Amino acid sequence: MRYEIHDCEVLGEGAFTAEDIARACGVATTWVQERVEAGVLQVEPAGGEWRFDSATLVRARRIARLEASFDADPQLAALTADLIEQVAALRRRLRLLGVADA
Secondary structure: OOOEEOOOOEEOOOOEOHHHHHHHHOOOHHHHHHHHHOOOOOOEEEOOEEEEOHHHHHHHHHHHHHHHHHOOOHHHHHHHHHHHHHHHHHHHHHHHOOOOOO
16 A cells, blocks of 8 residues: 655544554654654554554654754654644645634
8 A cells, every 4th residue: 555645634534553663663663662652652552553544643643853954862752743733734724714824
């Protein structure tokens, strides 16, 4: 199965494995495991295997970029990702309300 990965969305249905997330982020699988254990990434246990949704894939890519670009620790990168996600959600709500320059 092939997925197109963009900066803000993932096209395609289905759950991702830790290996899929690692490959998409350009990191080792241990990076994904460490972020799950730290509470930075949310996991959906499925039959003894970790599964991730598309939003988590986008979040993982963002966190990996922040860590690499700014030498940020995982918690700081996750906090920054949270803020980016909240701003994007607020902008979507403003657009739905018809507020200009959202």
